[in-house]
Amino acid sequence: MKRFNTLDEEFTCQNCGKKVNKLYYTSRDHCNNCLYSLHVDITPGDRKNPCKGLLKPIGIEKYRDTYKIIYQCQKCHQIHKNVMANDDNMDLIIEISKGI
Numbered sequence: 001m002k003r004f005n006t007l008d009e010e011f012t013c014q015n016c017g018k019k020v021n022k023l024y025y026t027s028r029d030h031c032n033n034c035l036y037s038l039h040v041d042i043t044p045g046d047r048k049n050p051c052k053g054l055l056k057p058i059g060i061e062k063y064r065d066t067y068k069i070i071y072q073c074q075k076c077h078q079i080h081k082n083v084m085a086n087d088d089n090m091d092l093i094i095e096i097s098k099g100i
Helices: 091-098
Strands: 054-063 066-073 079-083
Touching: 054 079, 054 091, 066 091
Parallel strands: none
Antiparallel strands: 054 066, 066 079
16 A cells, blocks of 8 residues: 655646646646646655656546546656546547547
8 A cells, every 4th residue: 555645835847837836636637738746756745756757648437426637747657546526628538538
């Protein structure tokens, strides 16, 4: 079981340049505009991964009563998954889920 370190921070997206606000109900782990993330954690919230590559959203899967975004790191090619946030770009989530 992965240990989750809550870390909810504002940041500027390295993919689209948008300022991303805190989420306030859990840790913010991706841009709500373009859905990209960074490969910065070994265990959630630790910021100890030396890769630091961009995580590109490549798919969507059903998870409980919500969805997970499937990512592939553009640097090391590992696959990761993060739960979508309430304020995520739903049009982009639908587009990714269709494989467009």
